[in-house]
Amino acid sequence: MAEGTNKPGDTQDLTDGFHLLIDALKLNGVTTIYNVPGIPITDFGRMAQASGIRVLSFRHEQNAGYAASIAGFLTKKPGICLTVSAPGFLNGLTALAHATTNCFPMILMSGSSEREIVDLQQGDYEEMDQLAIAKPLCKAAYRILHAQDIGIGLARAIRAAVSGRPGGVYLDLPAKLFGQVMNAEAGKKSLVKVIDPAPAQLPAPAAVKRALEILKSAKKPLIILGKGAAYAQADEAIKTLVEKTGYPFLPMSMAKGLLPDTHPQCAGAARSTVLKDSDVVLMIGARLNWLLSHGKGKTWGDAPKKFVQIDIEPKEMDSNVEIAAPVVGDIASCVDALLAGMGSWPAAPAEWVNAVKAKREENVAKMAPRLMNNNVPMDYHGALGVLRTIVKERPDAILVNEGANALDLTRGVIDMYKPRKRIDVGTWGIMGIGMGYAIAAAVETGKPVLAIEGDSAFGFSGMEIETICRYKLPVCVVIFNNDGIYRGTDVNKAGDDPATTVFVKGARYDKMIEAFGGVGVNATSPDELKRAVNAAMDSGKPTLVNAVIDPAAGSESGRIGNLNPQSALKKK
Ligand SMILES: Cc1ncc(C[n+]2csc(CCOP(=O)(O)OP(=O)(O)O)c2C)c(N)n1
Numbered sequence: 057m058a059e060g061t062n063k064p065g066d067t068q069d070l071t072d073g074f075h076l077l078i079d080a081l082k083l084n085g086v087t088t089i090y091n092v093p094g095i096p097i098t099d100f101g102r103m104a105q106a107s108g109i110r111v112l113s114f115r116h117e118q119n120a121g122y123a124a125s126i127a128g129f130l131t132k133k134p135g136i137c138l139t140v141s142a143p144g145f146l147n148g149l150t151a152l153a154h155a156t157t158n159c160f161p162m163i164l165m166s167g168s169s170e171r172e173i174v175d176l177q178q179g180d181y182e183e184m185d186q187l188a189i190a191k192p193l194c195k196a197a198y199r200i201l202h203a204q205d206i207g208i209g210l211a212r213a214i215r216a217a218v219s220g221r222p223g224g225v226y227l228d229l230p231a232k233l234f235g236q237v238m239n240a241e242a243g244k245k246s247l248v249k250v251i252d253p254a255p256a257q258l259p260a261p262a263a264v265k266r267a268l269e270i271l272k273s274a275k276k277p278l279i280i281l282g283k284g285a286a287y288a289q290a291d292e293a294i295k296t297l298v299e300k301t302g303y304p305f306l307p308m309s310m311a312k313g314l315l316p317d318t319h320p321q322c323a324g325a326a327r328s329t330v331l332k333d334s335d336v337v338l339m340i341g342a343r344l345n346w347l348l349s350h351g352k353g354k355t356w357g358d359a360p361k362k363f364v365q366i367d368i369e370p371k372e373m374d375s376n377v378e379i380a381a382p383v384v385g386d387i388a389s390c391v392d393a394l395l396a397g398m399g400s401w402p403a404a405p406a407e408w409v410n411a412v413k414a415k416r417e418e419n420v421a422k423m424a425p426r427l428m429n430n431n432v433p434m435d436y437h438g439a440l441g442v443l444r445t446i447v448k449e450r451p452d453a454i455l456v457n458e459g460a461n462a463l464d465l466t467r468g469v470i471d472m473y474k475p476r477k478r479i480d481v482g483t484w485g486i487m488g489i490g491m492g493y494a495i496a497a498a499v500e501t502g503k504p505v506l507a508i509e510g511d512s513a514f515g516f517s518g519m520e521i522e523t524i525c526r527y528k529l530p531v532c533v534v535i536f537n538n539d540g541i542y543r544g545t546d547v548n549k550a551g552d553d554p555a556t557t558v559f560v561k562g563a564r565y566d567k568m569i570e571a572f573g574g575v576g577v578n579a580t581s582p583d584e585l586k587r588a589v590n591a592a593m594d595s596g597k598p599t600l601v602n603a604v605i606d607p608a609a610g611s612e613s614g615r616i617g618n619l620n621p622q623s624a625l626k627k628k
């Protein structure tokens with residue numbers, strides 16, 4: 057009888073797929089699984105929970121998947137999402153693709169139906185060739201057919217997720233696998249503990265030298281910090297490098313707080329000036345994708361630029377423009393190598409540093425009075441003015457943020473003070489990450505979470521407020537309720553249906569959380585908003601604040617309205 061098949065009798069000495077997978081996860085330090093139960097993984101979830109792994113059940117797999125993806129970002133270990141076959145798998149797949157695009161380590165483990173029936177397309181329960189579908193959307197995809205391969209299968213998945221450029225990995229677990237039995241001793245021996253899952257990758261000394269020479273020649277240098285830099289957890293080294301150069305730095309959205317936004321070198325409030333006028337740009341874990349206008353065009357001005365780029369992925373170099381000094385390696389090793397090679401470094405060019413500082417101060421001063429307004433109904437700035445102080449007073453809290461205006465204005469207004477405290481829509485500008493991120497942030501860090509959500513954005517994951525209440529998580533959700541997408545003022549020019557971008561006027565989202573025992577507050581003024589959020593952040597009670605925002609306050613697509621295609625016939 058082959059190993060991995062049922063053998064009646066000697067059950068004392070046997071183990072099975074259920075237990076091997078749990079043992080393999082625990083051996084590799086997995087403490088949390090984000091899942092939605094169902095055939096064929098319900099019992100696995102129960103057993104994992106009984107074994108001491110925290111198994112959190114969501115209301116929709118997409119939210120469980122986003123939770124796993126951001127757990128990966130926050131911890132540098134693969135976040136684990138567990139789904140049922142076909143529809144559950146597909147629901148989780150968006151998050152897996154999102155993790156891959158954002159370079160977050162994540163493993164989507166999905167139950168699947170019987171191979172023999174699936175491959176002959178004979179119509180099994182939830183039949184789908186999941187492995188083939190997952191493959192193009194992730195870094196790696198594996199299927200485990202035999203209990204004795206569970207150890208090696210999980211090891212491969214972990215290593216693929218976290219080594220090199222991190223990303224999403226799919227692990228296919230056919231229903232039959234869970235029940236397969238094998239000798240317990242042999243099973244134990246088959247498990248693999250992954251040693252050094254993300255080995256350091258050192259940059260070539262010549263590449264470091266080239267980079268330093270270019271940086272030294274700069275008249276108008278700039279450092280851009282991407283979320284890769286935040287992920288690296290090389291916070292001290294990065295801070296030392298930035299401060300030793302004295303160069304202005306620009307944090308991308310999720311790199312905010314790596315150094316405080318209030319740091320004297322922070323150029324966040326002078327973004328357009330530094331992008332346009334800089335002559336040498338050091339990119340650390342940031343990519344020249346759409347978020348940085350591909351490194352060319354109007355945003356970057358006419359002044360010739362030289363890019364120095366640190367990235368673990370060699371293919372990233374020259375992806376959009378020529379990279380004068382590619383430094384390929386893991387961020388911690390690359391930053392250490394630059395620091396070691398700097399020696400005594402010349403002071404940053406004073407004229408440039410002062411020009412950036414002046415621009416920053418001018419923009420900050422311009423914004424200040426808007427943040428103090430007490431308008432009712434509130435506009436975004438009035439609401440954000442109070443939330444900004446609340447975050448300043450609680451630098452350890454995690455800020456989750458999604459929406460259009462609700463995203464762009466929050467990013468611009470709310471200063472961050474510590475690394476990895478701001479998590480948002482990421483590379484795709486995706487809606488729906490809100491509640492999944494909030495749950496994982498609370499679970500993984502134990503810190504209070506403030507989620508600032510557009511009313512549309514919230515709708516994508518809103519049902520998970522039940523999950524937040526069920527696990528009693530310290531999450532305060534603030535919904536910027538402007539009656540719709542971008543604005544609540546659109547009208548349908550033909551017929552009685554509401555316009556495509558508007559929702560029910562005066563909706564009371566706060567009442568939703570009351571259904572699950574949470575605290576709901578309707579806030580119509582900055583003062584009410586401040587009181588409600590302060591109370592929530594101090595009590596840690598699941599809270600949802602419906603912040604009533606003037607429906608006319610927002611603009612189309614927030615800050616990226618220019619990306620909308622225009623009809624040539626529009627003005628006819
Ligand atoms: C998954 C997904 N679907 C749709 C969109 C398109 N989209 C961009 S922003 C947005 C909602 C903006 O409205 P809201 O969240 O209320 O923010 P507001 O601008 O009104 O503050 C939508 C639907 C998206 N980015 N992602």
Ligand SMILES: [Mg+2]
Nearest residue numbers: 510511540541
């Ligand atoms: Mg809205």
